[in-house]
Amino acid sequence: MPPALKHLLAPTYTFDRVEVIDLEGWWAAGLRGMILDVDDTLTLKNSALVAPPVQAWLKQARQMGFHCYIVSNNRYPRHIARVAETLEMEGLAQARKPFSPGFLQALAAMQLSPEQVVVIGDRLLTDILGGAWLGMQTCLVAPVTSQPKALKRLLYGFEKGLSRLAGTRPPFSADSSDSQT
Ligand SMILES: [Mg+2]
Numbered sequence: 292m293p294p295a296l297k298h299l300l301a302p303t304y305t306f307d308r309v310e311v312i313d314l315e316g317w318w319a320a321g322l323r324g325m326i327l328d329v330d331d332t333l334t335l336k337n338s339a340l341v342a343p344p345v346q347a348w349l350k351q352a353r354q355m356g357f358h359c360y361i362v363s364n365n366r367y368p369r370h371i372a373r374v375a376e377t378l379e380m381e382g383l384a385q386a387r388k389p390f391s392p393g394f395l396q397a398l399a400a401m402q403l404s405p406e407q408v409v410v411i412g413d414r415l416l417t418d419i420l421g422g423a424w425l426g427m428q429t430c431l432v433a434p435v436t437s438q439p440k441a442l443k444r445l446l447y448g449f450e451k452g453l454s455r456l457a458g459t460r461p462p463f464s465a466d467s468s469d470s471q472t
Pocket of ligand 1: 328329330331332412413414
């Protein structure tokens with residue numbers, strides 16, 4: 292794999308769950324904003340339910356002064372608006388990640404430069420690739436889905452192979468078969 296592509300697919304951070312991320316550490320590292328994926332990162336796909344520990348973590352982030360912005364590929368703007376409203380932040384649906392316009396809209400709204408922002412998501416080829424492309428830091432989290440459907444499992448398997456080529460070991464713990472690798 293060419294070094295440039297390798298870099299684009301290697302997340303800066305990897306975590307099992309968003310709520311274990313050390314916000315103080317991120318703040319100390321100069322980060323001031325987060326671009327958040329929704330489906331399988333903050334919620335189960337198409338669910339508006341955000342688990343209390345995730346809500347508490349996001350609340351703490353905002354209290355510390357982090358700017359937060361949702362950038363989702365979900366095709367239902369009303370659904371994403373509902374999640375965003377619950378979390379008291381702005382959000383964008385149909386963002387077409389990994390392409391840049393949605394990320395750029397978020398950066399403009401937060402009035403931050405790419406180096407100050409981390410993109411958090413569960414997918415290498417949308418969240419991580421798109422964020423790294425614009426020079427942002429990236430954080431791959433394991434999907435909150437407990438039982439990935441067949442297609443999703445295929446995608447995760449494919450992306451896991453890619454990440455292995457890129458020399459990283461992402462926390463794809465949603466699928467039990469992944470824990471053996
Ligand atoms: Mg996602």
